[in-house]
Amino acid sequence: MGLGTEGVGLPGRIGGYTLERELGAGGMGTVYLARSRGGRTVAVKVARSELAADPHFRARFRAEVEAARRVGGFHTAPVVDADPDAETPWLATAYIPGPTLSGLLRERGPMGEQQLRLLGAALAEALQAIHACGLIHRDLKPGNIIMADDGPRVLDFGIARALESTRLTSTGMAFGTPGFLAPEQAQGGEVGVAADVFALGAVLVAAAGGSAFGEGTPMALMYRSVHEEADLSALPTGLRPVVAACLAKEPGRRPTPEGLLDLFVPEAGTPVAGDPEPGPGPEPYTPTLGAEAAEAAGAAGAADAVPAAAGGVEGALTVTAPVGRPTPTTTPAPAPVERTRVGLLAGVAGALLLIGGAAYATYVSREPETPFPEATHRLTIASPLAGDSYRQKDETPLLDQLKDDATQKDATYISVHYSSTGKVNTYGDVHVSGRYGRLKDPAGHRDRMISSLFETGDEGPPVIDPRKAVRVPGSDVEFTCEATTNETWCAWADDNTVAVVTFDRNIAPELPLAAAETRKIRDDIRQPIS
Numbered sequence: 001m002g003l004g005t006e007g008v009g010l011p012g013r014i015g016g017y018t019l020e021r022e023l024g025a026g027g028m029g030t031v032y033l034a035r036s037r038g039g040r041t042v043a044v045k046v047a048r049s050e051l052a053a054d055p056h057f058r059a060r061f062r063a064e065v066e067a068a069r070r071v072g073g074f075h076t077a078p079v080v081d082a083d084p085d086a087e088t089p090w091l092a093t094a095y096i097p098g099p100t101l102s103g104l105l106r107e108r109g110p111m112g113e114q115q116l117r118l119l120g121a122a123l124a125e126a127l128q129a130i131h132a133c134g135l136i137h138r139d140l141k142p143g144n145i146i147m148a149d150d151g152p153r154v155l156d157f158g159i160a161r162a163l164e165s166t167r168l169t170s171t172g173m174a175f176g177t178p179g180f181l182a183p184e185q186a187q188g189g190e191v192g193v194a195a196d197v198f199a200l201g202a203v204l205v206a207a208a209g210g211s212a213f214g215e216g217t218p219m220a221l222m223y224r225s226v227h228e229e230a231d232l233s234a235l236p237t238g239l240r241p242v243v244a245a246c247l248a249k250e251p252g253r254r255p256t257p258e259g260l261l262d263l264f265v266p267e268a269g270t271p272v273a274g275d276p277e278p279g280p281g282p283e284p285y286t287p288t289l290g291a292e293a294a295e296a297a298g299a300a301g302a303a304d305a306v307p308a309a310a311g312g313v314e315g316a317l318t319v320t321a322p323v324g325r326p327t328p329t330t331t332p333a334p335a336p337v338e339r340t341r342v343g344l345l346a347g348v349a350g351a352l353l354l355i356g357g358a359a360y361a362t363y364v365s366r367e368p369e370t371p372f373p374e375a376t377h378r379l380t381i382a383s384p385l386a387g388d389s390y391r392q393k394d395e396t397p398l399l400d401q402l403k404d405d406a407t408q409k410d411a412t413y414i415s416v417h418y419s420s421t422g423k424v425n426t427y428g429d430v431h432v433s434g435r436y437g438r439l440k441d442p443a444g445h446r447d448r449m450i451s452s453l454f455e456t457g458d459e460g461p462p463v464i465d466p467r468k469a470v471r472v473p474g475s476d477v478e479f480t481c482e483a484t485t486n487e488t489w490c491a492w493a494d495d496n497t498v499a500v501v502t503f504d505r506n507i508a509p510e511l512p513l514a515a516a517e518t519r520k521i522r523d524d525i526r527q528p529i530s
Contacts, residue, residue, distance in 0.1 A: 201246025210234025411437030434499030
């Protein structure tokens with residue numbers, strides 16, 4: 001995934017919005033944090049140039065924008081502006097702060113049964129709203145779900161469909177994320193609303209700490225989704241029949257989003273209470289499934305003896321891949337609503353605060369009385385770096401005084417780009433993003449900074465050297481590092497400085513080498529406060 005830049009080398013303005021920094025890049029294009037003239041914060045998605053030149057993409061993009069405007073903002077990031085006819089088509093949505101579900105699971109661990117039910121209900125309602133507008137998400141996964149304060153929000157609905165119609169028009173191609181792809185999707189067949197229900201089931205397995213189809217190559221994951229039963233062993237017993245029905249091989253045997261609401265929140269108009277911390281949840285219950293759904297759930301018992309796959313949501317990436325000859329499938333229209341759910345929307349909305357807030361509370365609520373530590377060091381804009389290997393590229397690097405809150409005081413954000421001097425052939429340009437001040441839980445600040453820089457609706461390029469802690473000989477701090485096909489990054493967190501250093505080229509992606517280079521940069525920019 002592209003590294004978030006901080007106001008350097010940006011297009012300046014898109015429409016009436018001033019771009020502040022890059023949030024990330026995906027299959028459709030680049031996403032920027034921007035502000036309206038009145039100061040509103042938005043996320044602006046700008047199409048890739050090769051897509052902008054395709055008239056078929058423009059036509060579909062225009063149709064998707066119009067449909068997306070009708071999707072309620074309760075479950076999504078609502079569209080606030082767009083120009084599909086611009087030289088480079090763009091779309092502006094409300095900026096929703098909060099970690100992705102994948103980032104939250106890495107930080108806090110698996111959810112308990114009550115939180116899983118609430119998450120499932122929220123996603124089912126989101127799919128209802130999306131499908132009602134004639135859209136199919138086609139790439140629902142933990143990285144496309146923002147855990148906002150008022151509950152989960154689904155991102156990038158419809159965009160995958162616009163992209164697919166342009167780039168993947170040939171039979172026998174699949175677009176999406178292996179491990180969350182429905183069998184008909186993995187086989188390149190007809191994709192309907194039932195494919196999103198399948199992905200919802202796989203998301204719940206991931207939220208429980210498992211992986212529905214294990215780990216491995218994209219082709220291996222797609223093969224298992226078509227030919228093997230899902231591993232449901234990580235799920236609480238009471239949820240396995242429901243999720244098994246979602247993961248049925250035949251689209252017609254999966255419940256509708258409306259039906260899922262009856263299963264996740266069976267009592268209409270009754271708010272659902274949750275435990276304040278993730279845990280085993282209440283006593284499990286066995287929901288009543290229809291005959292076909294119950295038959296589809298029959299294989300769930302076999303998964304009890306299979307250990308949960310390690311890794312959970314790690315390694316999920318959106319790919320395009322050739323698949324075997326598609327098997328024709330048909331997706332029946334959603335069943336009509338059989339009863340009125342009076343007040344359920346409000347009940348679930350209130351209960352979802354337990355997921356976005358209390359149930360996954362940060363260390364702020366756990367340590368309200370911890371005093372702020374004194375700051376002993378600060379980060380400086382030093383140039384050159386690492387023995388004249390890199391020199392400052394920014395004319396105006398970003399220095400931003402941060403607001404005091406329960407996690408930080410007198411804190412400053414710094415963002416600087418450096419260019420390689422060519423004296424070494426290891427890496428290209430370097431970006432340093434960090435903060436310093438009186439910080440509580442520096443490691444938590446580091447992890448959230450990593451999430452904000454590297455996680456958007458698209459989970460990025462393949463990882464070639466997985467994230468791990470690296471200790472450089474003679475260093476007094478441990479570095480967290482990872483390498484992808486696009487970049488290598490290392491981060492540190494000490495008493496009061498936190499930073500992520502990203503190298504944009506992987507001639508030598510070995511993590512110990514990247515950590516050693518990061519140590520040199522840290523020594524150059526981290527200075528004692530006199």
